[in-house]
Amino acid sequence: MTDETGPSLAPALEMRGITKRYPGVVANDGINLQVRPGEIHALLGENGAGKTTLMNVLYGLATPDEGEILLDGKVVTISGPSDAIARGINMVHQHFMLVPVLTVAENILLGDETMANRIFLDRREAHRRIIELGRRFGFEIDPEAKVGSLSVGWQQRVEILKALYRNARILVLDEPTAVLTPQETDEIFGVLRRLAAEGHSIVFISHKLYEVLEIADRITVIRRGRVVGERLPSATDEDDLAALMVGREVQLTVDRGESHPAGVVLEVAGLEVRDDRGQPAVRGVDLEVRAGEIFGIAGVAGNGQDELVEAIVGLRKPAAGSVRLAGKDVTGHSPRMMNEDAVAYVPADRHRFGLILSFPLADNLVLTSYYRSPYARGIVRDPRAIQRDAVTSIERYDIRTPSATVRASTLSGGNQQKAVVAREFDRDLKLLVLDQPTRGLDVGSIEFIHHQVIAKRDAGTAVLLVSAELDEVLEMSDRIGVMFEGRIVAVVDGRTADKNAVGLLMATGGEERPPVPAATA
Amino acid sequence: MSAPPSPAPAQARSRRSLGARAWAVLAVPALVVILSLLLGAVVILGSELIVTGRKFDPWLWFTAYAALVQGAYGSTDAVIQTLVYSTPLVFGGLAVAFGFKAGLFNIGAQGQFLVGALGAVIVGVALADAPAPIAIVAATIAGIVAGGIWGFVPGFLKAVSGAHEVVSTIMLNYVAVQLLAALVSGPLKVPKSPSPVTYDVGNAAFPIVIGATGHIGIILAIVAAGFVWWLLFRTTWGFEIRSVGANPDAARYAGMRPKLLIVATMTFSGALAGLAGTSVLLGVSHSMTSSFGTTVGFDSIAVALLARSNPLGVLPAAVLFGSMRAGAGLMQINAGIPVELVDVLQATILLFLVASPVLRRLLRLRNVEAGITTAAPSPGLGAGTAP
Amino acid sequence: MDLTPIINGLYGIPVVGLVFQLAGYLVSVIPQNGPNIMQQATPLALGAICGVLCERSGVVNIAIEGTMLAAAFTAWVVGVAIQPMFGTPNPSDIFGITLPLLIALAAAVLVAMAISALHAWLSISLRADQIISGTIINIAAAGLTGYLNQLISQNSPAGAGEFARFVPPAALTNLPVIGWVLALLLNQGPISISVIVLVVGTQVWLFRSRWGLRTRAVGEHPRAAETVGIDVIRTRYRNVILGGVFAGLAGAFLSIEATNSFQQNMTAGRGFIALAAMIMGRWTPIGSFGAALLFATFLQIGTLINIAPPSGQLGSIMAGVPPQLFDALPYILTIVILAGVVGRSTPPAADGQPYEREAAT
Amino acid sequence: SGSPTPVPPTVAPSVSAPSVAPSTPPASVAPSSTPAPSFAQKPGLKIGVVTDIGTLDDKGYNEFSFKGAQDGATAIGVTDPVPSIVPKDASEYAADIQQFVSQKFDVIVTVGFNLTTPTVDAAHKNPNIKFIGVDQSPECILPTGAPDPNFACKGVPATALPNYTSLYFAEDQAGYLAGIVAAYADKGAATPTGVIGAIGGTTLCAPCVRYIQGYTLGAQSVNPSITVKSAYVTHDFSNAAFNDPAGGKAFAQTFIQANKPDVLFQVAGKTGNGVLEAACAANIYGIGVDVDQWASLGAPANACIITSAEKHVESAVAQAIEGIAAGTLTAGDVLFNAKNDGISAADFHDKASLFGPEVTTALNTAMAAMQAGTLVTCPATGCGVAP
Ligand SMILES: Nc1ncnc2c1ncn2[C@@H]1O[C@H](COP(=O)(O)OP(=O)(O)OP(=O)(O)O)[C@@H](O)[C@H]1O
């Protein structure tokens, strides 16, 4: 690894005074950034700080309003991704940019194809190079596997292979570890270190402080579109970084208080559920959630959590097993019936499930109760009652919106989520099911939602919390179930759980074997 | 962090004066119609020059448009006839618009129109001598039900197996033509008639309420538009339908039943299209020949698009296209312009509407509404798109 | 061993007998009608390939019908217009090709490409709803061709001639088993004969070439494609316009190969049936071709029952059924197949969705 | 004729024998060369034509009816162009006729049996306007002159509706003559198959069926053992029946493949033009319909046409208009048959060498017998009804 002086004088990459404005937001406000050859440079910032935007500018996906980009000391204009790639810049995006129905090889080749002649691909040569490249970085991958059938960790590797295949000099990774287990994270870190040692420059984006401290050679912190500080890992700590990032002293843990579990509310026994393709996704889950407790489910995304939750709330028919609510068998009940039984559900994907973006906020606030009094009499709706209650909710849940009549799509992500929460929390509940309730939100919104959840728990609601953020599960839950390949492989106490132990369970299911290689998909 | 609240567009809108609002709503449609007529004039003159070899008349386009207007509005009878032409377009436009609201493209209004008329004629003939109120109501209901069945089938197939409604309704259009031929030349045929034709519907015919041809279907159409609007925007059922159209996943999450709603929507849409056929049969033709056909089904799509799927917007849109149809006869008489010019005009109107963002940019129009859209981006023409 | 008694016995069982009779009838008539089936399948297959190219890149194209119609009109009208300049054309021995015919064909293809470019502009650049854009084109094409045809035909010009069909040597078509397949494919005019080449070509191209790979990526996950430097907009434009070539060929086939004339609404819904074939063929050229052949076979069976109904018990049953049933049969079967067999086929993920650059992530 | 049953046109000379302008010379066989003597000057007469759905350019029936109206107008010295309306769908018939009524036209010609009821209705309501209906017999009216929806046909057209004249034709006689030619052509073929064929547009078109019935009898009169195969492209009034040459060609190819005829007679409008293409492509003979298609289609499409079964629509319409001008046209059904030069077989043109003198003799004999009313050219039962 390089020290401050570095082997080369000119930075491999320099961004000067980058400003990028979006309607209503200045996403980047005169940002300066220098990345040296062979350096792992971390970009740290809250949600919405402007990290992705800055990298989109670098990658030609966004055009800056001001500022310039220098590569090896020369000013360049990057007109688009292909331009960026041609200059050796590559990016692993925050959201996977893989085509699920294409094979690993096709995904890697895409855009920079190895050709047999002017028209046709040279698949054999491509396969050879992919396998060879994989070996060099310590994993072996089947180029013919369909990407959609790979686990998230392996998809992440495909993303990295994609960049390596293009001989990236500068590699940007936007929150590459968000969906990985600690063990997978370690493996990816290994790959990154090897790359840096070979002279690649790496920009590593994250808002996980300990990760940044572990991997980075240098850290740039941005807040609200501005650079607020540069640190060396050796000269800082988590509290310092957090304060920089958020702009005030923050309490890094939630005060969840004492829980007082009462009778069993949710009882799941031998539940089996199939996914959209008809494959078993949940394979015999037993769990109990009591009134007044938060039961967290930890697990790497794609291990059956979504299917489990959907089966509980009635969106998916279980293949076997039973769901009981306060002693009553509710297996296979419809979402409407569950809703009537005082079950609320905050879905993971608020754009897909939680909201109808083209509808007014008021309509979204009654999306699950529109048919009930006072919002409707018989089949006739009462717009005035809907409007009235919307105004109340907006106030109570601090939804920042010009009015209740604007379309939900015009709200910011955090406020959209608050709208969902307002709708689902605003009545007496037996059971509250939360799937990734704070994904993509800023600290303030997260805090707000966490407090609301705890309040619900304290009011005697049983809470089932699913999150891919292990930290969130650890901070919030009274008990934690670890989900692996469709099973709950362990249930641990939320207050005493060890992060690494849970991470290992998430990665291996508790068995003494290495993670399954993807090569056989 | 949430961005500071931007000025509320809704409030801003309500503060604007009535004139400004009228301008905002009407500027683009008016401009679009004018541009289309200009383009139509170019087509007329161009084809005169290049194609027909007639003596060139630089004012032919004016003659044509004057005839179009005169044919549609030249006399009280003409105006009433225009309304008669518009009536099935209102029902058909409502049928298509209603489907759009649920994210469904009912291109089968054509077939549902025929089958609806068939239902009306069967019952109408059977009750030709019954007391008029009974006969009319029964025949109308028969037409609605028949059209509804023809809409139910693709809705059901979509809900159950995911068969895309665009393809299945197109196929059903062909089947409807054959069904009509089989019945009109078979069991429904007047035995003594040399050519296939059914008996008259007698007392089941719609009463004439205005002028010589203005049947009660005209009033029914206005009522239907209001009813559909009410249904869509004032009832829980309409809310569910719009929800399914805008986001089927969220609708399911919210406890609605998208599959059931798809079936119901297609059935209702089919019933409206069936009512279009019924209104023509009971209001205009009173019996059915084997050549009973129509372009209403396809014109209805244009009407619904022009109305931006708004049930109340369907009324003026249908009258616009109905006027063109009504005036086309005189246009042929006075200017020798083929009736197909009307289709050209319809298409250009829609084209300019779709391109209105460009128009607005070119003409630097601000503060005006534009564009036509269905409820949601149309899903791919796939069989697997059922929610 | 003599099977006659067994077969006769089977014929005797009510339903089984009818099934046997039907099978026997179909086996006896279908092979002879191979070339006719291919004639019916040609515009459907070409239209379906147009659909495949568009939808694989994420653009729904229901304007195939209108594009075909406009191309058919263009081929005919250009032929009519330019023929006088070439005096009496001397049809060549191969396919009866004349210069005016070739020019007419080229004009048809160009017009179809231009219309597709319009669809591309509306749906890709203006991000209009693709179904709406397609509908507009359909209405415009029907109106404009109808309008001009009315005017032109008042002068009653004769057609410009048509491509002739190749007659394969009897040695080939008499081959056992494959003979009728060869006749089906080869006893055709130039456009029809090229279909098999085009189908195989586009299939290979779609799944083996760079363009094909990029097309599929753009139709599935345009943002991912863009992040690896693929110009999504341009890829879609290219595919839609290239698709126009196939719709143009289909249209030209109708007016200067299958016949020598143009009629209002001559496409008669073939563009829509082509879409059904595309879906049944699961968005692949070969699958679409198979679906088109299947539909054409149904059509042909309907015609055959009409022209030369089977004899015996089956024939008398058929005679008792309204003949309209057989006319409707291809459409009913299409619905049945669509609903039953291919219900679960999935379109490209981004099919029908406008793509916006710089979309918020 | 007032008879409740359709009159098989051959049974007897029509009650209202041809009273059409006896002073005009019989129309020549080739319609394009009709001379237009203008003596009955009536410059003020306004004449309009409403055709059936589809187009004016079918190179047959609609086109030549329209030309007949133009010829008639010219003949009586009308200088204004004769406008025409081509309806878009069946519900438009009445409104399109009404357009001419509103514009105060004096003579309205409507073409096709599908327009019978709207025409009769308009005639009843507008006694001062003369109506000519082509192929609209027998009209079926109430004693008041209104159309009879129940087909009891109690009214006598000639007296109850003095302003309406229906022109109809003995298609079976024309078909008979074509059949004779076909049978001889089969005999003279290089390898006679003993099979001739006929393809009709739709079973629902009674005139089409009569053509083919006459054709069959005519062929059998020459060769009793000849096989006459016939088929109908469709059984409805969709485009496929009369407006789809591509479909007609494909249909005919299959037909030829299955039946191996030596001669193919088309009775299917523009669809039939495709039939003739297929016949020529298969190197068999074709027979045209309605007008002399050898002349109307022209080279090279006429390469294999040996004759056409003609009904003299053009001259019939022209004569009727002249009759109106001269005040000699009688109301009611006017049958055009062999007696009044209403039908014929067209000239052999370049195929004359195929036929010996015996063919001409046979044709003349049949013609004479038809004129004498002694030849049966249509089955006694089921004339005009497809099997
Ligand atoms: N295309 C866009 N249009 C409008 N605003 C945008 C767009 N892209 C980003 N923004 C806004 O710019 C700001 C910075 O967003 P950016 O995605 O760069 O944040 P980030 O630091 O990557 O956050 P996260 O940690 O959530 O990924 C946000 O307020 C965001 O809403």
Ligand SMILES: Nc1ncnc2c1ncn2[C@@H]1O[C@H](COP(=O)(O)OP(=O)(O)OP(=O)(O)O)[C@@H](O)[C@H]1O
């Ligand atoms: N694609 C977009 N188009 C238009 N406006 C957008 C877009 N994305 C975001 N905005 C606007 O930018 C503002 C910030 O959005 P964003 O979702 O980034 O909020 P945020 O700062 O991250 O807040 P939150 O913490 O609530 O997520 C919002 O007011 C939103 O309306």
Ligand SMILES: [Mg+2]
């Ligand atoms: Mg945000």
Ligand SMILES: [Mg+2]
């Ligand atoms: Mg980001």
